[in-house]
Each structure stands twice: as C-alpha cells, then as structure tokens.
Amino acid sequence: MNGARWLVQALAAEGVDTLFGYPGGAIMPFYDALHGAATGEHALKHVLVRHEQGAAFAANGYARASGQVGVCVATSGPGATNLVTGIADAMLDSVPMVVITGQVSTALMGTDAFQELDVFGMMMPIVKHSFLVRRVDDLPNVVAEAFRIARSGRPGPVLIDLPKDVQIGDASHLPAHAPRPVDEASRPIDASLHAALALISQAQKPVVYGGGGIALGDAVQAFRTFVDATQIPTVLTLRGLGALPSEHPLNLGMLGMHGSRAANLAVQEADLLIVVGARFDDRATGKLAEFAPNARVVHMDLDTCEIGKLRHADAGVRGDLPTTLTALTLPCAAHLHGRNGAARRSWRATCQQRARDHAARYDAPGDTVFAPALLKRLSELAPQAVVACDVGQHQMWVAQHWRFNDPRQHLTSGALGAMGFGLPAAIGAQLQQADAQVVCVSGDGSFLMNVQELATLRRYGLPVKIVLLDNQALGMVRQWQELFFDKRYSEIDLSDNPDFVAVAQAFGIQALHVDRRDQVEDALQALLAADGPALLHVAIDTAANVWPLVPPNHNNAQMLDPTDTEAEARTTNPSPTAEDSRHAISA
Incomplete structure (x- = not known):
C-alpha cells in the first residue's frame, strides 16, 4: 500500500466513480495504482482524453451536469499547464x-528538474485552495480537505500537487479514508429578511433577477415557488437559464448584452430588483452606472463578497438560498397581493405584453439555414437534452432560443468564455448520465480547439450528438468588427476550414451535412436517431449576426437589432474600449 494506491481508495471513498486524465512521468505511480481499479465494488473508471485541456473541461462538464465533484489528473510541467484553462x-x-x-x-x-514547474504557485489565483503534499502522512488530511473545500459554500476547484516520492512512499499505516461533511450553509439573519420584505412590499414595479447561484445552491424549486407565489416578472442570466422554465408566463428571458428586449426594458424600468444568486456581471448589466437606474436592490446570495460588490444592496440577505426564499415566499405573496396590488398587476401585464410583442421570429427569408430556428426546433425534438455549448455566436443563439427546463441542462462557459469547452464538457456530462440525451453545440472556430476529443467519443462509444454551426469565420469577433470597427475585418476568416464531415468520419463518427433549411427537419431527426456519436455539419451565412445587441458603454435599454441601419449603428455606438474589444472574443 503506497501513497498512490491509498489515494485511489480515498477517491472511491469520496464517491468518485469517473476521472479524466492523461498519464506522464511524474504521475505514473498513480496510474499504476489505477490498474484494475475499474472493477470491484467501488469501481473507479479512468477516461483517457487526448489532451489535458480536454480532461479539465470533461471533469468540469461532469460536475456541472450533476453538482458532484469532477476529478481530473495530469502529470507535472506541460500536463499541469494544459489544465489551466x-x-x-x-x-x-x-x-x-x-x-x-x-x-x-x-x-x-x-x-x-525535467518537467518541473511551480504548479502550486501557478494555480493559486484560479483555485479555492492549493495543496502541495510533502509527506505520505499528510494525504488523509489533504484529500479530505480538498473535497470538503470543493463542495462547501460557493463551490470551486481545488489542487492537489503530488510529488512522485509521496506517491511511492509507504502508506500501509494510514487509516482508511473518511470523507468530511461540507460546511453547513449559513441561515439568513432575521433582520435582513425583514429589510428585504419591507422593500418588496413597497415595490410597484418589481423584477426578480435570477443567476447561476440558484442551481449551485439547490434552490431551483424554492425559486420557482417564490416566483409563482409572488407573480413577479423574472429575468435570468446566462447561467441562470432554466431556473424558471422557458415557457413560464413570468419568464421574460435572458437579460444583458444579448438578452431579450422584454427582459432588458423591464430591468431598466423596475423600481426594485430582487437579485437571487447573481453577481451583476458586466455582460448582464451593460453600462453599470445606468443599470436599473430607478431600482432599489434586494440581493440574496450565499457569498458575502458578492453582496454590494458592484451595486449597492439596499437589503443584503446572506445565507442559504432555499432557506431565504422559503422564508420570504408567504410574507411577500401576502404583501404583494394587498397594498399596491393594482399597480403591480398593471406592471406584470405590461412586461408580459412586451414579451409577446418582442418574441423571437423564425421566418427569416431565403433558403439558407437560419441557426435560431434550427436550435429552437432541436430543443423541441430533444426537450430533456443536456446541452454543452462552445463560445461565440452559437452560444448566444442557444441561450436565446433553446427551451431550457432545468439549469443543469445548460452547460456553458459563462465568466471565462472559453472556446473549446463544448465537446469535452459534453463528454463529461454523458459519462455522468449514461442514459441522458447530450448535445454539443459548437462553432467552426471553437470546435477545432479540442477536435481531438472526437477520438475519446469514439473510444468510449458515447452517444453525444454534435451540431456544428459553420459560418467560416470567428463569428462574434466578425460581428463586432462589422458594427464597431468600420468593417475592418482582421484575422477572422476561416474559409479554409477542413471538410468537417470527413474529419468526423476519419475518427469513426457518422456525420451529415446540411446547407438548406428544407433539409433541417430530416437531418435533426436522423441526428437524434443515430446509434452512438454523430455530427451534423450545418453551413450558415457568414454575415449572420446575433440580435439584439447592447453596444459597449451603453445601457440595456439601448439595444440594436436588425432594423438599425449601418449609419445609425456607427453614429450612435462609438468604438468600444480596448477592454470591450478583448471581451468580444468571449462574448
């Protein structure tokens, strides 16, 4: 029993059943210990990816789809650096x-030494905690704390950097691993609940603003009960999508840069924002100084650091979200249906009418494939699918047009905006839920960043379905260059893309191609019916843009849509700052 073998048993004791990785010199004792671990009562399956970035994203997708801890493994030096993104x-x-x-x-x-890097120091800014294990005797505490920290409070990644001599050191004297319970979430204090209730009871134009913390805090049901009981119009962030079903009558859609007009106008006119598990991200707020200018703020979050960080909270409620929402539901409902009830009913009717008036249209002219219509139809054909997105225009089209019924159906790189996320994240999700329908939606730019993971799909026979929207460009960057850089297109041309159908087939994966809208229905049916992994290559117009769009340094009421002329776009929307331009790539 050496340190590596003890670690394998500890992982199984923590409930890990799947890990993703790529072997190398400094981690080889651990891989030796894994030999035969895929069988037995506590089987531990290792998934060999084809690049360490794929391992990190696959573990990431596994965790997003389940809420469980994802685990990835790599060797020292380049193995570790490839995990960073x-x-x-x-x-x-x-x-x-x-x-x-x-x-x-x-x-x-x-x-x-060969392949030596200060991984501990390198990872510190991007993990909740870093451990460098110097003695075998430290393993029980390090492993227990790593999993406890990863799960507790606001979840996040934890590093265990494991020297080779610790892996081969004698561990026969170590006790069997004992997992530690997560820290109990704090309960909101009564004074903060009273302050929130007072503000909510006075509001005439309230809006609920829900974010990714709803799913992270297992608060989906409590959130839906709160919205149903209070009948307050609701907007969601990119990572909050699905917290309220897409078809819910109070769901105005996503807010922010590519949010719906109904959602953005509601927020800009609101007199109260009830913020639940959201952090006022710049993609959601637009020009922060002009965001919801007439609104007071009730901010509910588990993380104290988020409350008041970017926008003053008139009532900050720190604590467990299900407890907070449950405590407020009945008192808020009683107040809202009493005083100011007529004003609130009128406000609700206005918001819902706007949602109908500005609903997305799918009757674009021409014979080419209209990506929003294709994605909407696919969501109708696979309503329970888990969707892993890459980053770019297709990511925003999925957010706008897919009908999500649960936030864990939507796996997307939100804050980092990392291209190459989609395929390995879909692999992780499929391995976590073997019977689930998993769909990867990617673009031609993003897809080539981790295309090697097609080999992983094939090896493990994972029935992931890939929809590849190919506009032969870096679409989001091209759109910004069109609108804000006087059409000075710089390094966005991908017209020399490979034949993606042939690429997929070379990996042993069946593939189809469509370039006309009359082919879409049959192609989607065939894709979903395919046995095993399959790819649908969809050629779309290079000039297609994502609408609406809030330009940089503008508030969310100042949206552009296809009716805006070229001249208007240039005169009303000055060139973005350098920071805006940098963010465009990940938009």
Missing part, C-alpha cells in the same frame, strides 16, 4: 473540482 473556467463559474497533478520528487523540487 479548464480550472480557471471552473473557478469563475463556481464548479466543484479536485485536480490532481504529478510533481517531481521533493528532493528535486527547486532544481529545475
């Missing part, structure tokens, strides 16, 4: 992960 994504989107990296033996640390 996936770990940063987990940190910024609060995804629970434990990351295990090999390290050179402790005697060689600091000598610039």
Whole structure:
C-alpha cells in the first residue's frame, strides 16, 4: 500500500466513480495504482482524453451536469499547464473540482528538474485552495480537505500537487479514508429578511433577477415557488437559464448584452430588483452606472463578497438560498397581493405584453439555414437534452432560443468564455448520465480547439450528438468588427476550414451535412436517431449576426437589432474600449 494506491481508495471513498486524465512521468505511480481499479465494488473508471485541456473541461462538464465533484489528473510541467484553462473556467463559474497533478520528487523540487514547474504557485489565483503534499502522512488530511473545500459554500476547484516520492512512499499505516461533511450553509439573519420584505412590499414595479447561484445552491424549486407565489416578472442570466422554465408566463428571458428586449426594458424600468444568486456581471448589466437606474436592490446570495460588490444592496440577505426564499415566499405573496396590488398587476401585464410583442421570429427569408430556428426546433425534438455549448455566436443563439427546463441542462462557459469547452464538457456530462440525451453545440472556430476529443467519443462509444454551426469565420469577433470597427475585418476568416464531415468520419463518427433549411427537419431527426456519436455539419451565412445587441458603454435599454441601419449603428455606438474589444472574443 503506497501513497498512490491509498489515494485511489480515498477517491472511491469520496464517491468518485469517473476521472479524466492523461498519464506522464511524474504521475505514473498513480496510474499504476489505477490498474484494475475499474472493477470491484467501488469501481473507479479512468477516461483517457487526448489532451489535458480536454480532461479539465470533461471533469468540469461532469460536475456541472450533476453538482458532484469532477476529478481530473495530469502529470507535472506541460500536463499541469494544459489544465489551466479548464480550472480557471471552473473557478469563475463556481464548479466543484479536485485536480490532481504529478510533481517531481521533493528532493528535486527547486532544481529545475525535467518537467518541473511551480504548479502550486501557478494555480493559486484560479483555485479555492492549493495543496502541495510533502509527506505520505499528510494525504488523509489533504484529500479530505480538498473535497470538503470543493463542495462547501460557493463551490470551486481545488489542487492537489503530488510529488512522485509521496506517491511511492509507504502508506500501509494510514487509516482508511473518511470523507468530511461540507460546511453547513449559513441561515439568513432575521433582520435582513425583514429589510428585504419591507422593500418588496413597497415595490410597484418589481423584477426578480435570477443567476447561476440558484442551481449551485439547490434552490431551483424554492425559486420557482417564490416566483409563482409572488407573480413577479423574472429575468435570468446566462447561467441562470432554466431556473424558471422557458415557457413560464413570468419568464421574460435572458437579460444583458444579448438578452431579450422584454427582459432588458423591464430591468431598466423596475423600481426594485430582487437579485437571487447573481453577481451583476458586466455582460448582464451593460453600462453599470445606468443599470436599473430607478431600482432599489434586494440581493440574496450565499457569498458575502458578492453582496454590494458592484451595486449597492439596499437589503443584503446572506445565507442559504432555499432557506431565504422559503422564508420570504408567504410574507411577500401576502404583501404583494394587498397594498399596491393594482399597480403591480398593471406592471406584470405590461412586461408580459412586451414579451409577446418582442418574441423571437423564425421566418427569416431565403433558403439558407437560419441557426435560431434550427436550435429552437432541436430543443423541441430533444426537450430533456443536456446541452454543452462552445463560445461565440452559437452560444448566444442557444441561450436565446433553446427551451431550457432545468439549469443543469445548460452547460456553458459563462465568466471565462472559453472556446473549446463544448465537446469535452459534453463528454463529461454523458459519462455522468449514461442514459441522458447530450448535445454539443459548437462553432467552426471553437470546435477545432479540442477536435481531438472526437477520438475519446469514439473510444468510449458515447452517444453525444454534435451540431456544428459553420459560418467560416470567428463569428462574434466578425460581428463586432462589422458594427464597431468600420468593417475592418482582421484575422477572422476561416474559409479554409477542413471538410468537417470527413474529419468526423476519419475518427469513426457518422456525420451529415446540411446547407438548406428544407433539409433541417430530416437531418435533426436522423441526428437524434443515430446509434452512438454523430455530427451534423450545418453551413450558415457568414454575415449572420446575433440580435439584439447592447453596444459597449451603453445601457440595456439601448439595444440594436436588425432594423438599425449601418449609419445609425456607427453614429450612435462609438468604438468600444480596448477592454470591450478583448471581451468580444468571449462574448
């Protein structure tokens, strides 16, 4: 029983059944310990990806789809550096992960040994906690704390950097691993609940603003009960989608840069924002100084640091979200249906009428494939599907047009906006839910960033269905260059893309191609009916844009849509700042 074998048993004791990784020199004792671990009472399945970034994103997708801790493994040096993007994504989107990296033996640390890097220091800004294990005897505490920290409070990734000599050291004297319970979520204090209730009872134009914290806090049912009881119009962030079903009569849609007109106008005119598990991200708020200018704020969140960070909270309610929402539901409903009831009913009717008036249209002219219509139809054909998105225009079209009924159906790189996320995240989700329908929606730019994971799909026979929207460009960057850089298109041309159908077939994956809308229905039916993994390559117009769009340095009421002329776009929307331009890539 050496340290590596003890660690394998500890992972099984923590409930880990699947981990994603790629072997190498410094982590080889751990891989030796994994030999045969896929069988037995506590089987531990290792999934060999084809790039360490794929391992981090797959563990990330596994965790997002389930709420369980995702685990990935890599060797020292380049193995660890290749994990960085996936770990940063987990940190910024609060995804629970434990990351295990090999390290050179402790005697060689600091000598610039082969494949030695300061992984502990390198990872510190992008993890909740870093552990460098220097002795075998430290393993029980490190592993228990790593999983406890990853799960507790606001979830996130934790690093275990494991020197080779610790992996091979004698561990026969160590006790069997005992998982530690997560920290109990704090309950909101009564004074904060009273303050929130007072503000809500006075509001005439309230709006509920829900975010990703609803799913993270297991508060979906409590959130829906609160909205149903209070009958307050509701808007959702990108990562809050599904917290309220898309077809719910009070759901005005996503707010923000590519949000719905009904959602953005409601927020801008509201006299109270009831913010639940959201953080006033710049993509949601637009120009922060002009965001919801007439609204007071009730901010509910588990993380004290988020309350008042970007927008003053007139009533900050820190604590467990299900407890908070449950405590407020009946008192708020009683107040809202009493005083100011007529004003609130009128406000609700106005918001709902706007949602009808500005509902998305799917009757675009021409014979080419209209991506929003295709995605809407696919969501109708696969209503329970888990959707893993890459980043770009297709990501926003999915957010706008897919009918989500649960937030864990929607796996998307929100805060980091990492291209290459979609395919490995879909792999992780499929391995977590073997019977689920998992769909990856990608773009031609994003897809080539982790295309090698098609080999992982094939090896494990995972029935992930891929919809590849190919506009032969970096679409979101091209759209910004069209609107805000006087059509000076710089390094966005992907017209030399490979034949994606042939690429998929080369990996042993069946593939179809469509380029006309009259082909879409049959192609979608065939894609979903395919046995095993399959790819649908969809050629779309290079000039297609995502609408509506809130330009940089504008408030959310100042949306552009296709009716705006080129001249209006240039004169009313000055060029973005350097920071705006940088963010455009991840929009």
